[in-house]
Amino acid sequence: MGSEGKGRSPTMICVVLMCGSVEQVVSEMGVAREMGADVVEIRLDYLEGFQPSRDIEFLLSNKTLPVIFSFRPKSEGVQYKTDEKTRLNALCLAGKLGADYIDIEFKVASDFLVDATRKQLANTKIIVSCDVNAENSSIEDLSHLVNGMQSTGADIIEIVTNATDITHLDRIFNLLSHSMVPMIAYSTGVRGLISQLLSPKFGGFMVYASMGNGSVPGLPTLDSIKQAYKPELVNAETKVFGLISKPVGHSKGPLLHNPTFRHVGYNGIYVPMHVDDLKEFFRVYSYSDFAGFSVGFPYKEAIMAHCDEIHPLAKSIGAVNTIIRRPTDGKLIGYNTDCEGAISAIEDALREKRCVEDPSISSPLNGKQFVLAGAGGAGRALAFGAKSRGARVIVFDIDYERAKSLALSVSGEAHCFEDIINFHPEDRAILANATPLGMHPNTDRIPVAACRIL
Numbered sequence: 001m002g003s004e005g006k007g008r009s010p011t012m013i014c015v016v017l018m019c020g021s022v023e024q025v026v027s028e029m030g031v032a033r034e035m036g037a038d039v040v041e042i043r044l045d046y047l048e049g050f051q052p053s054r055d056i057e058f059l060l061s062n063k064t065l066p067v068i069f070s071f072r073p074k075s076e077g078v079q080y081k082t083d084e085k086t087r088l089n090a091l092c093l094a095g096k097l098g099a100d101y102i103d104i105e106f107k108v109a110s111d112f113l114v115d116a117t118r119k120q121l122a123n124t125k126i127i128v129s130c131d132v133n134a135e136n137s138s139i140e141d142l143s144h145l146v147n148g149m150q151s152t153g154a155d156i157i158e159i160v161t162n163a164t165d166i167t168h169l170d171r172i173f174n175l176l177s178h179s180m181v182p183m184i185a186y187s188t189g190v191r192g193l194i195s196q197l198l199s200p201k202f203g204g205f206m207v208y209a210s211m212g213n214g215s216v217p218g219l220p221t222l223d224s225i226k227q228a229y230k231p232e233l234v235n236a237e238t239k240v241f242g243l244i245s246k247p248v249g250h251s252k253g254p255l256l257h258n259p260t261f262r263h264v265g266y267n268g269i270y271v272p273m274h275v276d277d278l279k280e281f282f283r284v285y286s287y288s289d290f291a292g293f294s295v296g297f298p299y300k301e302a303i304m305a306h307c308d309e310i311h312p313l314a315k316s317i318g319a320v321n322t323i324i325r326r327p328t329d330g331k332l333i334g335y336n337t338d339c340e341g342a343i344s345a346i347e348d349a350l351r352e353k354r355c356v357e358d359p360s361i362s363s364p365l366n367g368k369q370f371v372l373a374g375a376g377g378a379g380r381a382l383a384f385g386a387k388s389r390g391a392r393v394i395v396f397d398i399d400y401e402r403a404k405s406l407a408l409s410v411s412g413e414a415h416c417f418e419d420i421i422n423f424h425p426e427d428r429a430i431l432a433n434a435t436p437l438g439m440h441p442n443t444d445r446i447p448v449a450a451c452r453i454l
Helices: 022-035 052-061 084-096 106-112 115-120 139-150 166-178 190-197 222-229 253-263 278-284 302-306 312-317 338-352 377-388 400-409 417-421
Strands: 012-017 039-043 067-070 101-105 125-132 156-161 183-187 206-209 239-245 268-274 290-295 322-325 332-335 369-373 392-397 413-416 430-433
Touching: 012 022, 012 222, 022 039, 022 052, 022 222, 052 067, 052 084, 067 084, 084 101, 084 106, 084 115, 101 106, 106 125, 106 139, 125 139, 139 156, 139 166, 156 166, 166 183, 166 190, 166 278, 183 190, 183 206, 190 206, 190 268, 206 222, 222 253, 253 268, 278 302, 302 332, 312 332, 312 377, 338 377, 338 430, 369 377, 369 417, 377 392, 377 400, 377 430, 392 400, 392 417, 400 413, 413 417
Parallel strands: 012 039, 012 206, 039 067, 067 101, 101 125, 125 156, 156 183, 239 268, 239 290, 369 392, 369 430, 392 413
Antiparallel strands: 290 322, 322 332
């Protein structure tokens, strides 16, 4: 499913500026322009001591990008509250003074856009926006809402949802792909991130980005959009790949896979997917455009139940970290690349550090003690890989029975996780961390004291 609209312009990238002064707005607008933004949204309700005529004229005289003016009502918990008449008058003034766009809420749009006012704003595009509850809104409900928003005379429609599950975003994609008018549609929060990233595929008019370091949940940074995702290259034919995980914000996958796709000339995009329910996820995103997935914590074992076929190596390990949707019949095929990938990386590091005692031995892991923290999906791949290289595997896990089961599979030893603190490994033993310790945001944590690692 891609955009059915014909002749649509490339999706624009918008940065929202929430600044305390007009001088700061102009400064940040310049930075946004240098970083590749196409347009900025100026939140007038964030301006301290806001004086409509003075401040709007200053902003328009000094703008370096097209500007959307928005002024949120009191009900939305704005920074600086004002009465409704002053708020609407300020937006009307922005249009009269030559604003490129003004954003007005659907509930007041019809009254705001009376014929006389609309004629005065002839050179300004009107964005009519509405926040909706995606969980309780069917496709039919949303389509009816869109029709109502169109009837106000809007040039552009914007729908913002608060999806509590990534599967709710399919309704947004459906709206975008069938819209006959320019539309902005996305969901907030970490589960809504792909609604921004995939918007160009489904014909979205605009996506939003932050200027900062990703501190706004669900809002990609401008730098990541421009460098990793490049929306100008995404279209209806783009194949979607992604990391299924929970959490998912720590993933470096998009920085690796997206440039690789471009390098080989493949029309694909790789995105992080915060998934709560595997069964529902695969039921909703069953179409061929969702072509493959990486699998992260905590799903590498559970996801096997959702594969139509599993490669023998992955089956023997008991964990899947890669799924491909077979083009010929749409079946999901599960693989495990963690095993060879992780073990090869460890071997390369040992060789680089000259930790190979006998060059004639095929693997530097042969005969070594391999201390494994974690017996989940990643841990299983490491254990089987180490065993295949002749290492002696010792497994630590918070679930002792799970540790015992894995150790039995690789002829190793099992211990409770808390025992790792007092465990005394052999000289030149390998420690492999396959636990959530060290994941974002606690990236400095490891299973043992740092002084015990050379």
